[in-house]
Amino acid sequence: MDKSMKMRAQLKGDYTEVKVLMSHPMETGRRKNDFDQLVPAHFVQLLTATLNGQLVIEAQWGTGIAKNPYLTFRLKGAKLGDLVEVTWHDNLGETATQSIAVTQA
């Protein structure tokens, strides 16, 4: 599974907008494949975001987040060059972390 994320953190006046596109199947456990077999649940349960190492967002997710999860959030007080890091953990113990520096919009 490709665990890379597409990330962007842009300073827009008095806030920084962070956009993240993750790669994850987000299987509910209720879908059947072409052979009529249930596909086991496989979904991100926990997502955290930090700004320069300090926790800013902590999210718990269920199976209702769409496949290849997309997220936008906004941070106050971030400066150009500050580091935003996003980490997810899924129900099968897989995890991914990626970071990006704040740039000018």
Add this chain to the structure above:
Amino acid sequence: MQRRSFLLGILTLVALAPIKVLAALWNRPAFEAVKIEDVTQHLNVSEEIPSSDILIVAPERAENGAVVQVEVRSNINGTEAIAILVENNPTPLIANFMFSHGAEPFVVTRIKMAETSDLKVVVKVGNQYFTHAKNITVLENGCG
């Protein structure tokens, strides 16, 4: 206690800690609940206060329930968390976002909707819970 078994016990605790922390963080009863009242109960919502200071930007009609983009913003001072629920989904609780250290109570994400339903947002401010809902018509269901 024998020193060796004590040390082994400590080591085991340390090794198990990350998994336990993760398991403790994820609100399993709330996410696995199938009735919306059970979800709010497991989120410890005592009384729901309707609020027009919660803004939901989402389509009136979603062509495809597999991907419905929603934007949620709370203009209520002291907002700590935003939970997103879809009443008619098999498990209504979609996500619970907690904000700290300068994160604005604002989020855009894409969700799945099994059928036409109310999208309900629950905002936590201390011990108070504010709610707002918006109905979204789903033309093609997105829960497989």
